[in-house]
Amino acid sequence: MVNDYKSENDQIIMRQDNRLIVPDQPTIPYIEGDxxxxxxxxxxxxxxxHAVEKAYHGKRAIRWKEVLAGEKAVKLLGxxxxxxxxxxxxxxxxxxxxxxxxxxGGGARSLNVALRKELDLYVCQRPVRWFKGLxxxxxxxxxxxxxxxxxxxxxxxAGIEFELGSDDNSRFSDLLRENxxxxxxxxxxxxxxxxxxxxxxxxxxSRLVISAIRWALxxxxxxxxxxxxxxxxxxxxxxxxxxxxxxxxxxxGDRVFTQMQWERIKTDQGEDAANQAKQAALSAGKMxxxxxxxxxxxxxxxxxxxxxxxxxxxNLNGDYLSDALAAQVGGVGIAPGANLNDDTxxxxxxxxxGTAPLFANTNKxxxxxxxxxxxxxxxxxxxxxAADLVIRGLEGAxxxxxxxxxxxxxxxxxxxxSTDGFGEAMIKxxx
Numbered sequence: 001m002v003n004d005y006k007s008e009n010d011q012i013i014m015r016q017d018n019r020l021i022v023p024d025q026p027t028i029p030y031i032e033g034d035x036x037x038x039x040x041x042x043x044x045x046x047x048x049x050h051a052v053e054k055a056y057h058g059k060r061a062i063r064w065k066e067v068l069a070g071e072k073a074v075k076l077l078g079x080x081x082x083x084x085x086x087x088x089x090x091x092x093x094x095x096x097x098x099x100x101x102x103x104x105g106g107g108a109r110s111l112n113v114a115l116r117k118e119l120d121l122y123v124c125q126r127p128v129r130w131f132k133g134l135x136x137x138x139x140x141x142x143x144x145x146x147x148x149x150x151x152x153x154x155x156x157x158a159g160i161e162f163e164l165g166s167d168d169n170s171r172f173s174d175l176l177r178e179n180x181x182x183x184x185x186x187x188x189x190x191x192x193x194x195x196x197x198x199x200x201x202x203x204x205x206s207r208l209v210i211s212a213i214r215w216a217l218x219x220x221x222x223x224x225x226x227x228x229x230x231x232x233x234x235x236x237x238x239x240x241x242x243x244x245x246x247x248x249x250x251x252x253g254d255r256v257f258t259q260m261q262w263e264r265i266k267t268d269q270g271e272d273a274a275n276q277a278k279q280a281a282l283s284a285g286k287m288x289x290x291x292x293x294x295x296x297x298x299x300x301x302x303x304x305x306x307x308x309x310x311x312x313x314x315n316l317n318g319d320y321l322s323d324a325l326a327a328q329v330g331g332v333g334i335a336p337g338a339n340l341n342d343d344t345x346x347x348x349x350x351x352x353x354g355t356a357p358l359f360a361n362t363n364k365x366x367x368x369x370x371x372x373x374x375x376x377x378x379x380x381x382x383x384x385x386a387a388d389l390v391i392r393g394l395e396g397a398x399x400x401x402x403x404x405x406x407x408x409x410x411x412x413x414x415x416x417x418s419t420d421g422f423g424e425a426m427i428k429x430x431x
Contacts, residue, residue, distance in 0.1 A: 006282055010063055012093040012381070016346030017263040020093075022381045024060045029088040031069045033068040035097020036419075040367035041098055043423030046375045047367075047393060048386075050427045055385040065092070069111055070100040080111050086118050092346045094378060098370060099355045112350075113159070114303070116152050116410025119346050121339035122204065124315075125212045126352065133398035134330035135410040137238040138162065141329050143315075147221075148325070149212035150318025153337060154204045157315045160197040169195060188305045192311060206247035209343045212312035213252055216287060224248075224256075226291035227313035227321065227329040240314050243293050257281035259290040268401040294321075301325060322352070333365075333406050336372035338380070347380055365416040366404040371426070389430045396429020 010027040032041050045064060051065055052060055066087040074080050089095045100111045115121070126148040126311065130141035136145075162169035172195050177184040187193055209226065211358065216224050226245070230238030245260040257278055266274035282288060292300070294317050301308055301321070305328070326335035337352040351370040359365050378387035397403075402425040403416040408416045419427060 014093065018342070018345070018412070020345055021379065022383075025063055026381070027063045027065050027092050028377075029065045029085075029095040029101070031067060031085070031097035032072065033351065033355065034070045034072075034101045035099060035357040035360045036283075036365040037070075037100075037351075037355065038361065038394045039363055039365050039419045040351065040370045043367035043419050044370040044374055046202075046336040046420075046423050047232040047371050047390065047426050051386040051430060052388040053380070053395070054430060055383070055389055060383065060386075067095075069097070069115070073192050079115055080123075080204070081118075087322070089115075089119055089346065089348060094372075094377065094380065095349070096352045096374060097348055097355060099156075099351050099354045101357075113157055115348065116157075119341065120153065120184045121341050121342070121348060122151065122153050122207060122348060123338075123342065124148075124152040124318060125215075125320075125338045125340055125376075126150065126318070127336060128322070128324075128327040128329060131313030131334070131395060131398055133395075133401065134334065135407065136329055138302065138305075138328050139406075140305075144325060144329050146301070146305070146308050146325060147215070148311050148318050149208060149310065149312040150322065151200075151204055151208045151240075151313070151315050153292070153315075153348050154201060155315035156196070156319075158197065158199050158200065160199065162195045164192065172396050173414065173429075188376040190404050198233070198236050200240055202239065204210050205314075205411045206244040207342070209244040209247045210251050211340070212310055213248055213256065213287070213289065216310040217252070217255060223288045223309045225297070225311045226282040226289070227293060227297045227309060227317050228309050229294045229296055229317065230291075232295055237314055244312065244318075245273050245289070245291070252287075255286055256289050257286045258357075262417065280349075288355045290387070297321065298324065302328070305408065331406065332369065333404075334368040334372065336369055336376050337339065338373065347377070347389050349377040349380075363420055364405050364408050365419050367419050367423060368386070371423075390403075393426030395423040400425065400429070 009023045010025060012022050012026050015021055032038055040273050049062065052062060065088065067088045068077060069081050069085050073082055079295045101128055129145045130136060162172045173190060213224050226241055228237040228241045245258050248256055248258055262274045262278050265277050325334045332353040336351045337350050339348045339350065351375055353369055356365060375387045375390040402415045404415050404417060406421060407416055
């Protein structure tokens with residue numbers, strides 16, 4: 001492994017046509033992460049390096065550059081997210097990170113959220129699929145093959161809250177009562193309430209939906225579902241629906257057919273004409289864009305998951321849905337994720353689970369989430385051959401029933417291996 005290398009040709013660049021220029025030996029900054037971060041990084045880098053070496057026989061390589069964040073950064077530099085780390089991600093454009101802790105209740109705001117906001121990584125992309133050999137609580141986990149596009153900078157991630165008992169909370173409560181009395185009247189217990197604000201914008205919604213549709217078209221997916229709670233939150237999540245449809249038709253009018261178009265045709269010409277128009281559009285290869293209330297999505301992904309392909313949604317919905325879907329196919333230990341900006345090309349690929357401090361430095365954790373996030377990164381770079389080898393390695397290790405403890409406790413007759421051992425099993429399966 002080559003580490004901490006710097007040259008004039010090691011930077012990934014976004015061209016004006018939104019295509020990446022990737023050198024043969026790009027520098028990829030990475031954050032090791034807290035808790036189990038060191039263990040899973042050791043296995044992930046070994047697997048990714050081997051896949052790249054085997055695919056390209058030394059003509060390509062990743063030059064890993066460690067940058068600091070989280071507990072290690074606080075210990076060494078006195079800050080959780082140093083400016084040097086942010087600058088490294090800006091300079092090299094594409095990076096990776098392990099899990100970082102987020103305090104519950106009090107304490108500092110999430111470093112994960114701060115990183116996404118500083119780099120304007122407005123897309124959280126979470127693919128969910130089942131690998132043969134993984135235990136699953138549903139009858140047909142093989143039907144689950146979805147990609148969630150979750151808005152990454154607004155909604156609850158804005159972090160606008162006022163704590164009960166604080167001066168800010170009192171001022172906000174007074175502002176609401178004095179200027180918006182009809183809204184204040186809806187507060188059930190105004191004297192014992194903390195307040196939060198849920199900002200969802202036209203711009204933020206539109207760019208997220210455009211990214212989801214663009215990816216779906218590029219990857220020959222059949223549909224995009226806009227998931228929202230617009231029946232209750234009519235101007236925020238309802239706005240997401242409205243703005244999403246408008247963005248879809250404006251940006252991809254000749255390549256998509258939307259449920260909104262269907263409704264307009266139904267109103268003007270009747271349901272039969274609307275169904276005929278939809279069928280003609282789909283037969284011509286157009287992609288279908290529809291919407292669904294969040295409650296119904298959670299029910300439907302359990303009972304008829306094969307009807308879903310790409311799902312675009314505001315932040316909080318996507319947070320819940322991503323982990324719920326991961327549970328259907330083996331858990332968050334095997335769920336990858338990426339934070340992206342389609343406009344700048346900036347991307348940070350990450351493990352989607354927590355830091356699991358009880359298992360830190362025990363060489364027991366499952367490294368699959370981070371490894372599969374690395375596989376996503378390889379595809380993002382255009383290194384499909386190496387990415388395919390990573391998938392081959394994972395499928396082979398699972399086919400050999402070689403698993404870490406989190407999966408072994410669900411299939412105890414399998415072979416239990418360490419974090420490093422699982423990485424070695426993947427490398428063996430590649431070969």
